[in-house]
Amino acid sequence: MEGKLRPGIPFPGFPVDDGEIPAHRPLDDPMLLTITTTHRPATDLGYLLHKHPGRVQGYDLSFGKAHVFYPEASEGRCTACLLLDVDPVGIVRGKGSEEGLLDQYVNDRPYVASSFLSVAIAQVYGSALQGRCKDRSELTAVPIPLEARIDVLPVRGGERFLRSVFEPLGYTVEARRHPLDERFPEWGESPYFSVTIARETTLAELLTHLYVLVPVFDNAKHYFVGDDELEKLLAKGGGWLANHPEKDEITRRYLKFRPGLYRQALARLVQEEQPSEASAEDQRPADRAEEVLERPLSLNEQRLGAVLSAIRSSGARRVLDLGCGEGRLLRELLNDRQFDEIVGLDVSIRTLESARDRLKLDRMPEKQAARIKLIHGSLIYRDRRLEGFDAAAVVEVVEHLDLPRLTAFERVLFEFARPGTVVLTTPNREYNVMWENVGTERFRHPDHRFEWTRAEFQSWAEGIAGRFGYAVRFQPIGPVDEAVGAPTQMGVFESV
Ligand code: SAH
Numbered sequence: 001m002e003g004k005l006r007p008g009i010p011f012p013g014f015p016v017d018d019g020e021i022p023a024h025r026p027l028d029d030p031m032l033l034t035i036t037t038t039h040r041p042a043t044d045l046g047y048l049l050h051k052h053p054g055r056v057q058g059y060d061l062s063f064g065k066a067h068v069f070y071p072e073a074s075e076g077r078c079t080a081c082l083l084l085d086v087d088p089v090g091i092v093r094g095k096g097s098e099e100g101l102l103d104q105y106v107n108d109r110p111y112v113a114s115s116f117l118s119v120a121i122a123q124v125y126g127s128a129l130q131g132r133c134k135d136r137s138e139l140t141a142v143p144i145p146l147e148a149r150i151d152v153l154p155v156r157g158g159e160r161f162l163r164s165v166f167e168p169l170g171y172t173v174e175a176r177r178h179p180l181d182e183r184f185p186e187w188g189e190s191p192y193f194s195v196t197i198a199r200e201t202t203l204a205e206l207l208t209h210l211y212v213l214v215p216v217f218d219n220a221k222h223y224f225v226g227d228d229e230l231e232k233l234l235a236k237g238g239g240w241l242a243n244h245p246e247k248d249e250i251t252r253r254y255l256k257f258r259p260g261l262y263r264q265a266l267a268r269l270v271q272e273e274q275p276s277e278a279s280a281e282d283q284r285p286a287d288r289a290e291e292v293l294e295r296p297l298s299l300n301e302q303r304l305g306a307v308l309s310a311i312r313s314s315g316a317r318r319v320l321d322l323g324c325g326e327g328r329l330l331r332e333l334l335n336d337r338q339f340d341e342i343v344g345l346d347v348s349i350r351t352l353e354s355a356r357d358r359l360k361l362d363r364m365p366e367k368q369a370a371r372i373k374l375i376h377g378s379l380i381y382r383d384r385r386l387e388g389f390d391a392a393a394v395v396e397v398v399e400h401l402d403l404p405r406l407t408a409f410e411r412v413l414f415e416f417a418r419p420g421t422v423v424l425t426t427p428n429r430e431y432n433v434m435w436e437n438v439g440t441e442r443f444r445h446p447d448h449r450f451e452w453t454r455a456e457f458q459s460w461a462e463g464i465a466g467r468f469g470y471a472v473r474f475q476p477i478g479p480v481d482e483a484v485g486a487p488t489q490m491g492v493f494e495s496v
Pocket of ligand 1: 322324345348377378379394395396401
């Protein structure tokens with residue numbers, strides 16, 4: 001496998017220095033994160049990661065596939081590999097579409113590079129990242145000898161920066177820089193490294209460090225940077241980041257494309273309890289409760305990322321956000337010039353007003369404002385304004401509809417509005433047991449009329465697909481638990 005993982009380099013003589021990572025990082029080369037322990041019995045790693053050492057396990061993520069397998073699992077030494085196979089074409093446009101494909105394909109690559117590894121850590125090793133271990137909870141708090149190796153990491157700033165980030169956290173660092181092309185050593189070095197860090201620590205801490213730090217080495221725009229990203233950085237960074245000598249540089253790189261967020265993040269690291277944005281106050285308490293519940297998982301962020309990615313890859317230009325709420329998805333859609341007509345619909349006028357404020361629609365340049373419209377309406381009545389769109393997002397909405405109204409909704413959307421693609425998410429009820437304060441009896445939000453198990457959702461969605469001429473595929477969002485699945489389930493319908 002080693003041979004396959006060589007970082008491919010696009011063009012001979014491509015200018016490379018520490019300041020620039022070529023935009024053409026070959027994402028078709030898998031990224032690999034290998035975690036090894038020599039703790040005894042080393043096979044405890046399987047419990048800690050919630051992944052059985054005897055099995056190869058595959059996961060569908062919004063941007064490609066992840067596989068977990070153990071090249072070695074003995075009493076004395078155990079190694080788990082997370083292999084990430086990013087599908088850059090799928091991210092940008094649905095496979096098979098031609099126009100502008102290469103342009104987008106190349107341009108979007110930097111957008112997706114190493115922050116995907118972080119997203120994969122959160123989704124595939126979510127419980128371990130949270131420091132949870134169902135079967136051996138006593139293991140989670142004990143520091144054990146751990147080693148993590150990443151192949152292949154683009155590092156802007158070179159080995160010196162790499163060391164200045166990991167060494168203050170107590171890691172020993174080994175770095176091997178890859179030549180630009182092994183066949184032509186005279187071309188010099190590439191910005192790609194194989195990096196090994198080792199330390200005695202807990203698995204949760206190691207994963208947290210990787211989760212926060214891997215994206216800062218890249219020169220690229222992150223897969224997803226929103227306000228929630230800030231929360232994530234602060235939540236996961238916590239104490240160790242506040243005291244890190246490179247904290248300014250880490251924060252700056254992490255939030256590179258959002259200078260406002262960068263200043264906020266720094267201020268908050270220094271001055272712990274400073275409130276973030278005014279937004280928290282104008283939410284209904286119930287919304288806040290759901291958010292607090294989900295916050296440790298950054299589920300919101302992952303959901304938005306997955307939905308956006310599915311919509312983007314459908315190639316849509318005209319999109320609907322049905323039950324748009326306060327407009328978090330709308331904001332991301334506006335930031336992406338792929339979308340030239342964006343319509344948000346909600347049944348609540350108050351919510352629409354708050355979306356208008358948050359998006360600053362009144363102060364937006366005319367040209368930008370012309371791309372977006374907020375409309376008041378209900379998804380259980382046929383509405384001609386919804387016809388003729390390429391794609392529709394229905395994010396965390398269906399569970400707010402009374403069950404008897406669901407049939408009306410199905411016809412309104414799939415028979416009359418009939419967008420080419422529908423991306424629909426809803427809670428996975430099975431996952432509620434993972435949250436102590438929800439459990440099996442309750443829903444996540446008092447306004448939810450129902451919450452479905454995976455089987456219930458899938459059979460509903462397949463019924464729709466069959467009746468209205470769509471094909472549907474499913475994708476978990478958030479950390480996937482072997483027994484109960486992921487907290488959110490997504491169905492992507494494409495008309496056939
Ligand atoms: N999609 C948003 C909001 C989810 S909350 C997000 O992910 O953040 C559910 C939203 O659906 C609320 O804003 C609620 O007002 C809206 N909603 C509930 N019933 C609706 C209906 N019948 N028609 C349109 N919107 C509805």
